[in-house]
Amino acid sequence: MTTNGSTDYVFETDGLSVYYDGKLAVDNINLQVKRNHITALIGPSGCGKSTVLRSFNRMNDLIPGASVEGKIIYDGRNIYDDSTDPVEVRRRIGMVFQKPNPFPKTIYENVAFGPRINGYQGNMDELVERCLRQAALWDEVKDKLKENGLALSGGQQQRLCIARALATQPDVLLMDEPASALDPIATLRIEELMHELKEDYTIVIVTHNMQQAARVSDYTTFMSIDRSNPDARIGHVVEFGPTEQIFTNPQKKETEDYVSGRFG
Amino acid sequence: MSTVETTTPTTQAPAAEAVGTYKENRSARENAGRIFFVILILATVFGLVMLALLITDVVVKGIFNDLPGDYMLVTGDISGDTITANEVAVIDPLERIAGSRTQTDRGIAGEIVGTETRTEETRGGDTLNLEFLVLDTEHGEVLIQIDEDTVILDEDEGETPATLESFPVDGSAHVMVIGIERQDFIIGQEILVGPPEGSIAGEIRSFEGPTISVQIASDDGTEELSVQQNITLETSMGRRTVVLEEGTLMFFAADPDGDQTQLEELFGTRPPLTGTVITDFPSRRPREAGMLSGIVGSVIVIGLTALFSFPLGVGAAIYLEEYANRGWLTNLINININNLAGVPSIVYGMLGLTVFVRFFGAFRPSSPLVQAFNIPVEEGAVGGWIFNLFGIPWLEIHLPFGRSLLAGGATMTLLILPIVIIASREAIRAVPPSIREAAFGLGATKWQVISRTIFPIAFPGIMTGMILALSRAIGETAPLIIMGAFTFIAFLPSSIWDQFTVMPIQIYNWVQLPGDAFRVQLAAAGIIILLAIMLSMNAIAIFLRNRFEIKW
Numbered sequence: 001m002t003t004n005g006s007t008d009y010v011f012e013t014d015g016l017s018v019y020y021d022g023k024l025a026v027d028n029i030n031l032q033v034k035r036n037h038i039t040a041l042i043g044p045s046g047c048g049k050s051t052v053l054r055s056f057n058r059m060n061d062l063i064p065g066a067s068v069e070g071k072i073i074y075d076g077r078n079i080y081d082d083s084t085d086p087v088e089v090r091r092r093i094g095m096v097f098q099k100p101n102p103f104p105k106t107i108y109e110n111v112a113f114g115p116r117i118n119g120y121q122g123n124m125d126e127l128v129e130r131c132l133r134q135a136a137l138w139d140e141v142k143d144k145l146k147e148n149g150l151a152l153s154g155g156q157q158q159r160l161c162i163a164r165a166l167a168t169q170p171d172v173l174l175m176d177e178p179a180s181a182l183d184p185i186a187t188l189r190i191e192e193l194m195h196e197l198k199e200d201y202t203i204v205i206v207t208h209n210m211q212q213a214a215r216v217s218d219y220t221t222f223m224s225i226d227r228s229n230p231d232a233r234i235g236h237v238v239e240f241g242p243t244e245q246i247f248t249n250p251q252k253k254e255t256e257d258y259v260s261g262r263f264g
Numbered sequence: 265m266s267t268v269e270t271t272t273p274t275t276q277a278p279a280a281e282a283v284g285t286y287k288e289n290r291s292a293r294e295n296a297g298r299i300f301f302v303i304l305i306l307a308t309v310f311g312l313v314m315l316a317l318l319i320t321d322v323v324v325k326g327i328f329n330d331l332p333g334d335y336m337l338v339t340g341d342i343s344g345d346t347i348t349a350n351e352v353a354v355i356d357p358l359e360r361i362a363g364s365r366t367q368t369d370r371g372i373a374g375e376i377v378g379t380e381t382r383t384e385e386t387r388g389g390d391t392l393n394l395e396f397l398v399l400d401t402e403h404g405e406v407l408i409q410i411d412e413d414t415v416i417l418d419e420d421e422g423e424t425p426a427t428l429e430s431f432p433v434d435g436s437a438h439v440m441v442i443g444i445e446r447q448d449f450i451i452g453q454e455i456l457v458g459p460p461e462g463s464i465a466g467e468i469r470s471f472e473g474p475t476i477s478v479q480i481a482s483d484d485g486t487e488e489l490s491v492q493q494n495i496t497l498e499t500s501m502g503r504r505t506v507v508l509e510e511g512t513l514m515f516f517a518a519d520p521d522g523d524q525t526q527l528e529e530l531f532g533t534r535p536p537l538t539g540t541v542i543t544d545f546p547s548r549r550p551r552e553a554g555m556l557s558g559i560v561g562s563v564i565v566i567g568l569t570a571l572f573s574f575p576l577g578v579g580a581a582i583y584l585e586e587y588a589n590r591g592w593l594t595n596l597i598n599i600n601i602n603n604l605a606g607v608p609s610i611v612y613g614m615l616g617l618t619v620f621v622r623f624f625g626a627f628r629p630s631s632p633l634v635q636a637f638n639i640p641v642e643e644g645a646v647g648g649w650i651f652n653l654f655g656i657p658w659l660e661i662h663l664p665f666g667r668s669l670l671a672g673g674a675t676m677t678l679l680i681l682p683i684v685i686i687a688s689r690e691a692i693r694a695v696p697p698s699i700r701e702a703a704f705g706l707g708a709t710k711w712q713v714i715s716r717t718i719f720p721i722a723f724p725g726i727m728t729g730m731i732l733a734l735s736r737a738i739g740e741t742a743p744l745i746i747m748g749a750f751t752f753i754a755f756l757p758s759s760i761w762d763q764f765t766v767m768p769i770q771i772y773n774w775v776q777l778p779g780d781a782f783r784v785q786l787a788a789a790g791i792i793i794l795l796a797i798m799l800s801m802n803a804i805a806i807f808l809r810n811r812f813e814i815k816w
Contacts, residue, residue, distance in 0.1 A: 062704055064590065091707025101698035104721060104814040114706035117716060150814075161702070168706055 687729020
């Protein structure tokens with residue numbers, strides 16, 4: 001079942017399995033990610049949420065010994081196809097990491113980095129301002145664009161990283177626990193920001209925080225490790241559906257245990 | 265929030281071009297960038313080598329070594345017919361002069377009134393013909409010993425030019441004699457006894473030994489005098505006994521109460537850290553000895569070492585950290601690099617001797633290669649195949665490198681390469697993985713990640729390791745001695761193919777010499793200079809680390 005850019009789904013995974021050094025880490029993931037919606041991945045630690053997220057933009061390629069089976073259809077094409085350029089995939093599918101990781105450069109250069117390396121031709125000042133506005137950071141940093149990005153607070157740094165990811169004009173934003181290193185106020189700002197960004201981007205977020213998933217996401221995927229073989233720690237999808245359904249009317253016992261706090 | 269709303273209409277289709285456009289064909293761009301980078305590195309290396317050649321050729325030779333044009337240089341046999349009655353200045357009548365050095369405070373100016381040959385008997389019983397030149401100077405007639413290294417500055421017009429008269433042996437302070445002047449020859453008199461025994465200044469304490477007859481020359485003419493041969497002097501280095509021999513020069517302070525240091529300043533013992541230590545060439549007279557050739561040699565060798573080891577070392581580190589697959593070959597290389605960092609430096613000297621100085625003997629006249637292709641090689645220690653690739657005079661290429669600055673730099677490169685690689689790898693490894701992921705996540709290619717994020721962030725660490733490795737190299741003696749660096753170089757190199765010496769070798773040479781002035785004063789001065797250069801290099805490294813290190 002192939003799709004093209006005009007369909008509702010940005011990603012469709014088909015039997016996605018990831019191995020680290022030949023050892024199965026996540027098994028047979030089948031997911032759909034809807035355009036201009038926020039999809040959350042929740043589940044206990046070590047169940048492979050981040051692994052699944054990182055396979056969406058081929059970041060797992062950077063880990064020595066990692067290999068992927070199955071397909072991820074993006075824009076009508078399998079991103080793991082031999083003819084697909086992983087660099088192009090990563091430009092169109094941006095990523096925001098758990099820990100804010102701005103480059104040790106100026107705020108301006110942090111945002112301009114992506115466009116520069118991708119050969120952006122246009123008004124860089126305009127682009128930087130637009131991205132910083134989209135990340136709701138412009139008013140705080142407009143007078144200190146030449147200061148080092150590391151001088152900002154943790155929440156500001158994370159919004160700078162979001163602005164930096166937006167600057168390459170991606171389709172999708174992958175967020176790997178973007179607020180886990182932040183205080184509640186900074187977390188709230190990031191969540192508000194995600195609601196605003198939903199207008200233009202598709203967002204996939206991994207979170208440990210179930211309230212956060214319930215607050216921000218439209219669809220939720222609950223992942224867990226295979227209980228029949230707990231030592232192998234093989235992740236799989238337990239349940240996938242609209243967020244409201246997962247949190248209020250879960251179809252599976254395991255999901256209910258987890259979202260109600262009775263898990264493990 | 266309102267700011268976001270105002271901008272959203274322009275960003276309806278974020279994946280498509282909103283403000284600008286993206287160029288197509290990224291891989292072609294990437295390759296072009298990589299080729300450009302390689303060309304840039306090659307061009308930089310080539311340019312720096314050319315610059316080094318140009319500097320050593322034009323600046324060093326031009327400024328330091330050129331003679332004033334008005335004077336004629338006469339060496340070797342001197343015919344009395346042609347130069348008698350000419351005003352001349354004789355420089356260093358007894359010292360070997362290498363190259364075309366003009367700056368000296370040893371010399372005397374006057375009119376040649378005659379020549380004289382004397383047959384002497386040496387201590388070993390051989391006979392020796394000594395050539396003398398009789399000069400009419402402002403201090404009276406002076407007998408100057410001539411050998412084939414004596415340099416005579418002769419002016420075409422036959423007049424003593426002002427520059428010649430300005431050669432020291434200042435008549436107001438000293439009287440120059442051959443032999444001994446009677447009226448000042450008393451206990452307590454400050455004198456300086458000159459060559460050929462080496463110079464020493466001090467106060468006369470006592471006379472001993474057999475009585476000999478000596479000639480004295482002064483304004484009043486020549487006369488004979490009988491003195492005891494052994495004179496004990498109170499010098500700044502303790503009591504020394506001087507044996508008067510044929511040819512001994514003695515200088516008396518014109519003022520009997522004159523200051524000893526006045527004489528010491530002329531020659532003999534000298535305060536160690538005068539400027540001349542760094543501006544003079546090596547000499548057998550401590551008063552005139554310096555380490556200019558050592559300093560220049562060290563600077564050029566270290567410069568070449570930096571030039572070679574930076575691209576090689578950093579390139580190797582980047583390859584091993586970023587590109588090399590984990591496997592037995594990489595492990596072998598890792599183990600080897602770590603072991604090579606601990607190999608005694610003298611081993612690298614042997615390696616440099618075989619590989620760079622001799623090219624495994626490939627260009628010896630008897631080698632099969634030379635005979636098979638009939639290559640026009642020159643014989644001798646630094647011989648080989650010398651040819652010119654582009655017809656530019658200073659762009660010679662010597663194969664093998666011979667005992668040249670280039671071979672020294674290449675040997676030092678081998679010595680510090682493991683240290684540079686290890687330090688660079690540490691610096692690259694210290695870049696947090698999150699930075700790498702961030703750059704990859706933005707669609708950077710591997711080379712862009714390395715060249716735009718990892719390398720700039722690791723650069724201060726790389727530079728610190730580089731400078732520390734170079735400051736180790738600047739103090740290394742053993743490999744260069746094995747490689748064949750010289751201990752006595754009294755000229756500046758004109759190209760990277762010239763023979764050379766370095767500071768530590770000069771110091772090593774001084775320490776071996778018998779005179780206290782060499783061992784105690786000059787060697788100490790040299791060590792201080794070497795330490796000063798080394799510590800300032802380390803200070804630059806620390807400054808770089810503190811100034812540019814990134815606090816995460």
